[in-house]
Amino acid sequence: MASFKPYTYFQCPCTDTNLPPRRLGESRPPSSSSETEQEDDRTFDPRAPRANFSLYPLEHLLYCEDCHQIRCPRCVLDEIVTWYCPNCLFEVPSGVIKSEGNRCTRSCFQCPICIAPLSVSSIGAPPEGLGAEYVQPSGPYVLNCAYCMWSSKEIGIQFEKPNGIYAQLSKVKNGGTPVITPKERRKDREERSRDASVPMVMEEGISEEGEESVNLDAHEDLDAESQFANLKAFYQSQLAEASPASALGFTGGDYGYGSPGALSRIMGLYTGSNFADKRSKSKTGTMREAQDALEGLQLCNTASDEETIARLRNEGYENTASVAQLKEQTHPAHIHSVDDLRPIAYLLRTKRSKRCKTCRHILSKPESKVQTTRFRIRLVAPSYIPSISIRPLATSQNFLLTPFKPTQFVLTFKNPLFDRVKVSIATPGTTPGRFESRVTVLCPQFEVGANTDAWEEALREGAEREKRRTKAEASEGQLQAEAGKVWERGRNWVSVVVEVVPTSLRADVLMKEEDRGPVREDEDVVEIPVFVRVEWEAEGQGDDTVVGEGGEGG
Amino acid sequence: MSSANGPAHRSVANIRSPPTAHPGSPHTPLRTISSAFGSPSALRAEEDYVVIELGARYFRAGFAGDAVPKAVLDYGPEQRRRAGDYRKWNMGYEKDWRKRIQGKEWGEAYELWRPDLRGLDLGLIGDKVDRAFREAFTKYLLTDSRPRRLILILPSVLPLPLVSTVLDTLFTNYQPPTVSLMSAPALTTVAAGLRSALVVDIGWSETVISSIYEYREVQCTRSVRGTKMLGEEMFTMLVEAVDPTSLQERGDERGFGEKARNTLSFEECEEILVRMAWCKPGKKPEQPVASFGLTPVKEEDELRSSMRTMNISGDEAADPQISIPLRSTNPRQTLKLPFSKLAEPCEIALLGKGNLPQHLDDEELPIHLLVYRSLLKLPLDVRSICMSRIIFVGGGSNLPGLKARILNEVAALIEQRGWDIVQGKAVDQFRNNPKLQRTRSRQADEGPMEVLRDSNLVPPGLLDQEPDPIEDDLRREAKKDPPVVSGNLRAIDSLGAWAGGSLLSQMKIPAVSIIDRDQWIQQGPSGASRAGEITGTTQRQSMGPGAFKSAAGDRSSWTLGLWG
Structure with a gap:
């Protein structure tokens, strides 16, 4: 893990309401005091197996302007464009x-x-001679x-x-x-049904089209498609014969007027003699089962299994x-x-437009032409939600965490909006999971400036920029963050310092016995849940809460 | 799961047809119109069902009317990564597998649920189903998220918490108007073109044998010998071949020790299982010559079969060394195994080699014994129908040679024991003891009941059969239909439960358990009425306005069917 890149994920709030975390027959009931505590402030655990299903990078998220919510792939509706x-x-x-x-x-x-x-x-053979290159192969x-x-x-x-x-x-x-081909099969099937019922009145012209019919073997090995087609035809013929027997000439729950039963019933509606009754009074037999391959029955072919084994033996892995x-x-x-x-x-792909699940507004709509990559509407979250990035404060050194040594990180909020936003962040004192690291945010509340035109700012506030640089230089010397103060501030971004005291990854010193065991995947990464609340005033009162989560290397 | 509660397909069983003998009268072929109003123009707005099959390892989804599901997805650990987590493509990711399996039982990361629900996180199962569903829809089915009717195919016995979790997920995230539940074994029967069958589902955590008679599940037996156990045996065999020392340290109660688990990855083991595992043919059944109960014949039989197995293992040409490249071991190596060794896991795990049948628990019978037992428990006529319609499905049934082997073993068992529940040494002694036999027959002959013979009375044995109109009718009916194959052992291939569901929904055959979205959201699983209270779709239909509502549309009570 020499080159570790810190990352941030956002949790979409849609999953909180969906399914309450339920566990059947908890083996050890948690003590009542801790349970009530959990009810009050249940912090999000990025380690929980379910968390993986609700965390997204900011770039994967959309934003609904009407609901003032981020929208993850789970809370949008898709419509296919092409x-x-x-x-x-x-x-x-x-x-x-x-x-x-x-x-x-x-x-x-x-x-x-x-x-x-x-x-x-x-x-x-490639064509030869003069002008061979112009000839189609x-x-x-x-x-x-x-x-x-x-x-x-x-x-x-x-x-x-x-x-x-x-x-x-x-x-x-x-x-x-x-x-x-299925077509040939169908034809063969029709022919057989014609043969079976000799006094057919069906006098329609036999559409042979000059193709000679294929005689199908009643014991052949069918592939899945043709077996399915045969079975379907078989069941359909059985059902068709069953259909006049139902009381009203309706099958199942299906009211096709094309069905003969319905027809005979309508014919017999006013005349006393009932066409349908004759049939329904006749004895009803059960649907029979398929008899041979032509009807979709496939006997198990043990010879092919033996062949497979012989091939395994001879040809190897x-x-x-x-x-x-x-x-x-x-x-x-x-x-x-x-x-x-x-x-x-090749599997086909789709271009999709996305709608918000709650208000049905379109969040994203691509151009319908396949070749263009433009979008007509695209409300992506990075243009509404402050992006959060994290990096180690001391850039020079290798930033792998050392156990029990406080390390400072810079958490940078960058505001994409044209309004000032008020940000408050909170973290639990220790990270959830087996290995609890201590986390302190030095400045939990601050304001981030608006995303104004970059040039405008450059022209107007030259002096302020100067001031900032001096401050940065001054702090370069001491590299010490002050509690309650913003670390660095720019036109539309603010950095604050987070201090992490990582714990040791030695599992054998853990208190609870069931927690012991070797380090699992990703447990050597400190992941800090950060609750972020962003407020801003736009035309309407905008108010937004997001749970963000940062990860750091270790 | 006994007797006649297989209501999911009661409607199928109810379909009656007039005798097939006179199809002479002309009629237009049946058109299938699915819309509630039945006007032919509605053909165009044909609503397609989406059929979903849930298993412990795989998720299958596709449109009704297809022969094979469009999407077959697994629940492996790669499926539960965060969005935007591309570490799978990192260099050396494959080598890191040891870290990823920590803290889990062998293969646990690959299954959707386990049969033991204690401590199971239901929300997580919902999440997994949700993600698989979403991937199937966006990547394979290529549909928009318009609400669609769903057909959900479930194993015939699934705990209610799981059913309700799955339904919750589907209803809240996808808004289908209805979800119909169907049971997998019955659909397997349908997809084989049969009405009755013995469905042997060699699944992940257990093998389930369901006897289906006339589309109803009449019996269900199970054994823990499934694909998971097979995988574990294969794993043991491979690990032993790679590093014999690592198996000595056993893990906690069951499962492998730390060292063994780190020797070989699950994926690789499964890969070898799929590619190279096979099943020995076993002894061929004797041709049905009348060789009943005579011991010398049996001995000769065994001798011959043992000679045959000796031949197989002894001959070098018939048992070549197979080299299997292993990538997950440290360092990489090429394993050389005799070919016959690759059949061992199947022998041990599925066929219970090395254990006497009487030492086994009821829940861990080898498959062939389980098949025999389930046939034995069936009533006589059901048995005769079912034994010639054995369907093997499930992941384990793909093992080459297994079907034939099980059939052979069952045939041998039948030959040896007949259809007699009582067995054991005492019974054998009793049967073979000529004295006991003789006394019994003598008793029967010289019983005290002396019948007085009247000269002008014809003995009842010589009387004409009394005419039985019902019997005659039955016989006449039976003559019209083609004869039903019964009484011999026969295996039949099925397209599988998914195809069955697809077929049935194409035929517009409604399931008994159709769950309405609104009703589910309002009432949850507790709102379902018991299976017995529902009369299925056989409500009286009249030509009034109500008749044109779809059958499932206006039910006030609904049921979870088998699963309620």
Whole structure:
């Protein structure tokens, strides 16, 4: 930890009200006196596991002008402006998102091995002769990773065209065998249902379109998508047959007039003879279950498991797909070996506008064009909330904290507003957590000047600047902060001094036994909760409270 | 979780259909219109449900109608960093893992909840769910935060505090109009295309076997042998191979000592588990030749199987050395392990090798024994249906070879014991003792009840069967339907609970437990009525104005279903 950078985080107040901290069956009930004490001034503990979910850097926060509150990602509502592919920067319309899913359907792919972008290249013989450089390279094409040199040839996939890779890829399995498309499956299904019910009145023209039908195997191994589609079709057919049986011809809680049951009921409304009754009186059987792969039933294939084991035995660790690689796959089931991985289509991204959850005002709205990075509305917290930064007072020396040696830090508040703000800060005497360091703020109340035009100030107050410099020089000599006094002050910033007496990180001298144990992650960093109250007068009375929190190295 | 309270899918079970034999009459295919007013124009404003499955390790979310969830997220320690904490990208971050695991049990940092709720911070669970949910929505589902109907898939037994925490989080942070609760095993059955099944969920902290009959959960048994235990065994095995001394110092009551835990990181152990662990095929079941109860056959059997295992372990070609590069050890090294050793953790953790079944607690039965026991406890006809519909789900079911092994073991158990609850040495002796058998049969023959024979009475055995109209009807019905496979052991693949939820909501089949946002916020979990008091959606529907409200819209009482 030679180079430690002090940092500050802000706690969004929205989490305080959300869920009260509840713990089931506390193993040791806290003594009643300390409990009431906790009720009164429960200080924020940056070490608590829950704190990580409510702390944000100032730059991540927005500010609602109407509520006078900072707004964290949890207390804003998102609205999507555009969807786009991060690779080709093409905008994707929302309809496509609904139908095609959340991935780029052009030719943008990530390497399944190392997630670098893949490029399409031809593996055909390069054209020769005069003007060969003007000739388009001819197929077949493969996807290539420039980083790890992976190529889709390794999984036996080649493409005929250099564009529309997504569509081409969805038709081929690894190894090059074609996938039976959902369309073909649907057709086959329809044909079968036609065969099953011979006296069909359906006389509509059989739309063959010259494609020969695929005969599907009733015992084939389906992938997740087609099994799902088969199951869905199966259940739908079962439900459709069930539908006339329901009392009013309604299924479930669904009132489709297109359903035959409703139709027959309406037809029988005024005539005495009831169409529907005939059916509903007939015996009702239960929905049956799926019988074969065509209906979505998949018997467990133990042979493939044995194959996997044999491959593990022969090919070893290197040829298995890692957890990280599997995580990127869209259909990770049954993938074990590197050869089963498929190129990953890029996940789309969004541009979002954000609204305040309470007053629904827009806090941030980007330009809808993908290429621009401008914002139409952007109410970010750094332009409303004084930024807080912390640095060690003695700049020269290495500022790692030494146990039990008081160290002084400069806490600087910088005001972005065009009004003067009154700041009061408070810290608990000792930091929460296992290792309690003592903390003293030397000047808890002060005013920070307005963020006026920099030039204006330079012209007007030359003398004052002079004064400040002398003061700084004077203090350079003694390096001693005075209690109750501001350390340094500028046009729109003020620094105060905080003194920290860090404790020793030796866990074995701790009082409570259950606290003992080696130093955990981040426990060697002193984190000080600071309650900051900022007041200013604007058109309306502005009043704002924020809990900020500073961290220091140790 | 016994008997017939599987109300989450009662509505599914209620769907009746006319006999499939005469589908002859023409009808337009059923259109699915989800809107409350049912006008076809509302097709366009189709409201899509978001289906969420919560497990101990993973969070799955996606839109109804998809086959696989769009987002599968874990709750690992990287998920609980502060916003803007980019230390993950620091140089040497991976090496620092030892610091990060301090003060926690093995694998604790990776799970959402643990079965032991004492001292559990519910707020933290809410935060984790919230963050996973948010990430799924913004990164994978790519939707705005418009309120959407949610379908929440939960394990069939989940403590009420957890359910209420999750619901609290969802309702306060995302304002969904309704959340429907569905139970995972029933959905797993649906996603396999079945009505009844024995769902073996080899989960993180426990293996749960739920028997589903006609979409209802009729029985649920569990064992602590889950993926976590498997991971721990794998960890022990690897640590022993890396540094045999570090295991000697055991930690407090259970878990690993300081030194052992610092030897290898959780991630690496899990990685090896996913990539290389496998399960031995075990002994192949004998073909169903009539070999009942004869001891010599059994001995020969065992001999043969032991010969086979000897063959496997003895042959160098069949058991090559596998080299596994380890990065989290200090220093880095490449571990060389015989291939057969990588099957050991599964043997110990899931199949209970090294322990006699009678030494085991009821809660730690090996999986095959648990499957056998749960089948045994089922009524006869349910058992015959369920045993040919065994579905393996959960993280552990991905272990290559495990399914076949369990099936083999169960088949062997059935072969050996039959369907007899009583077992043990005394029973065997009783069965094998010819004297006892003989006396019993003789008693039956020479019993004191001498039947007086009347000459003009036809003995009842020769009488014609009395005609039973109900039986006839049943038989006729059964003939129309394709025969139901039953009575043999068979495993079936399911798409998993998430896909089941997606499927059901596509079919517009409402769950019994639909929780309204306003009602939840007003009343909280205490407002739910008991499962028995709700009649499901079978309210009388008439053509009045009320009929056009959606079924779930105007319920005054609501229920948490299974979880209430």
